[in-house]
Amino acid sequence: MSDSYAFSDLVDFDIIKGLLDQFHELTGMPPSITDVDGNLLLTVGFKTICKDYHxxxxxxxxxxxxxxxLLSRAMNARSGYACYECLNGLVDLAIPIVIDEIHMATLFIGQFFMDAPPPRERFVKQAEEFGFDMDGYMDALDEIPLFSRKEVELAAKFLSKLAQLIGEMGLSHKRLASFNRTLEQTVRERTDQLREESELRQRALAEIETIFNTASVAIVLVKGDRLIYKVNREFERLSGYTREEAVGRSSRRAFASEEAFETFAASVYPRLANGENVEMEHQFLCRDGKALWVSMHGKSLNPPDIEDGVIWFITDITERKELERLKEDVERITRHDLKVPLNGIIGMCQSLLIDSGLTPEQREDIKLIEEAGFRMNDQIVQSLELYKIEAGTYEFTPVPVDLGHGVRKVIRDLSHRAAMKVVQFNILINGVLDDMVDPFMAGADPMLLHTLLSNLISNAVDAAPMHTPITINMESRGDMVLVSIHNQGAVPWEIREAFFDKYVTHGKTGGTGLGTYTAKLMADAQNGRITMETDDSTGTTVTVWLPAAESI
Structure with missing residues (x-):
């Protein structure tokens, strides 16, 4: 909406006319107001010569x-007033009325003569020129008052103040009108917005209700003292309870015992109160007494006020759990069955080596077979340990291990791959090059430590650009030791956030995405930790922290 206003929109003409009437009564001077285009808006005591003739x-x-x-436009609105003789021979005093720095109207005193009577000959000629009635025109001329300059100046000062007050009145009205317009527009817009929001909300609620009832996962809303407030159709199917049987009842019935019910609350509800998304696997008791394994995802609607509601998404994973258990059984059996013939192969190699009649070439071949058997046995044992770590059943029993010796052994194993890329290894202790003659001890599991270092150094060789060094630095930090492995390649943006996640790999032919995942599991299992920093200009550093040998 436009913010332009006419002068008549901004002032109260009744109030102004009352003031001008009193001014005319006191002074005899006839005031009037015109707009900037010369249109007469208000007049008091308007003289006959102007009203009936001019x-x-x-x-x-x-x-x-x-x-x-001409006078209105030529006048500087800030200069006060101007006195002039109009083209019809009468004297007028003009005072600008300014509203918000805009000249919007002119306050006049007129018509009068100042200091000297009028030249009658001029008005006789005007009467003849324009065909006015001579007697009436001259009588009207005699009505025009004569004021001294001092009287006119006093009146001008007074009316200037009045014009200023009118301007301030107009500005107040303008601001009020503008505020009212803005308020009306805001109310209209807000009303339209609320109407649209209400319609959108109604549609959204209808859509949510449709999604809620057709979702392929069970959904339950729990409020207050863990009472069921709302369930969907899938929850009815999964649990065996109808909506009428479930709503308003305690969720206790989904637990095998009161102890399980309270333990669940103690472990989960503090996290929900902190605003966390809770994900967990849980045994769910159905109406018929059957226990299902379910995956539960929960979120508080208004943390920390749990009583306002917690929504749970429940998926039946009983079949998956059965398959996982079967897979674990098969893997354990397979590992066990692999070790029996493998031990036989190693034992046969050792028996053959006792025979002194073997040629050097035959003895070397048998040793290679024996070494391969030992490596394969280590890998089977390692996979068993990794399974225990993932299952949470691994028990860490640290022993003093020479970290430097482990690093050198891995580098020897990777020497051929490193040579193909012309990669050079720099080994440092506390940032200083060292020949690693003295041991550098950590408290670790020797087999896990070897696998961890092998995975990380192998990754560094694969990621390093041709003809660049790989720096391995070992340091002591209180009751911990660390080994950092740096290469000048950068981890791709696509996998930086998920660098240690399972099956994450990028651009590596034959890569499984298990190297860094396994390294992290093994670092965590040995009461350590692992971090990665990467930058396109400086490369990548993976740092492993492990307990110092003295701390075990």
Whole structure:
């Protein structure tokens, strides 16, 4: 909406006319107000010579308007007032009315003569020129008052103050009108917005209700003292309870015992109160007493006020759990069955080596077979340990292990791959190059430590650009030791956030995405930790922290 206003929109003409009436009564001076285009808006004591003659005849009216407009436009709104003689021979005093720095109207005192009587000959000629009634026109001329300059100046000062007050009145009205317009527009817009929001909300609620009842996972909303507030159709199917049987009842019935019910609350509800998304696997008791394995995802609607509601998404994973258990059984059996013939192969190699009649070439081949058997046995044992770590049943029994010896052994195993890329290894202790003659001890599981270092150094060789060094630095930090492995390649953006996740790999032919995942599991299992920093300009550093040998 436009913010332009007419002068008549911004002032109270009744109040102004009352003031001008009193001014005219006290001074005899006839005031009037015109707009900037010369249109007469208000007049008090308007004289006959103007009213019945000058503003009636088209030619003299033209002179009146032209006089007012010329003066109004030429006048600086900040300069006060101006006194002039109009084109019809009468004296007027003009005072600008300014509203918000805009000249919007002019306050006049007129018509009068100042200091000297009028030249009658001029007005006789005007009467003859425009065909005015001579006697009536001259009588009207005699009505025009004569004021001294001092009287006019005093009146001008007073009316200047009045014009200023009118301007301030207009500005207040303008601001109020503008505020009202803005308020009306805001109310209209807000009303339309609320209407649209209400319609959208209704549609969204309808859509949510449809999704809620057709979802392929069970959904339950629990409020207050863990009472069931709302369930969907899938929950009815999964649990065996109808909506009427479930709503308003305690969720206790989904637990095998009161102890299980309370233990669940103690472990889960503090996390929900902190605003966490809770994910867990849980045994769910159905109406018929059957226990199902379910995956539960929970979120508080208004943490920390749990009583306002917690929504749970429940998926039946009983079949998956059965398959996992079967897979674990098969893997354990397979590992056990692999070790029996493998031990036989190793034992046969050792028996053959006792035979002194073997040629050097035959003895070397048998040793290679024996070594391969030992490595394969280590890998089977390792996979068993990794399974225990993932299952949470691994028990860490640390022993002093020479970290430097482990690093050198891995580097020897990778020497061929490193040579193909012309990669050089720099080994440091506390940032200083060292020949690693003295042991550098950590408290670790020797087999897990070897696998961990092998995975990380192998990854560094694969990621390092041609003809660049790989720096391995070992340091002591209180009751911990660390080994950092740096290469000048950067981890791709696509996998930086998931660098240690399972099956994450990028651009590596034959890569399984298990190297860093396994390394992290093994570091965690040995009461350590692992971090990665990467940058496109400086490369990548993977750092492993392990307990110092002295701390075990």
């Amino acid at each position: 503003r009636v005849h088209p030619d003299t009216l033209k002179r009146c308007v032209e006089s007012d407009v």
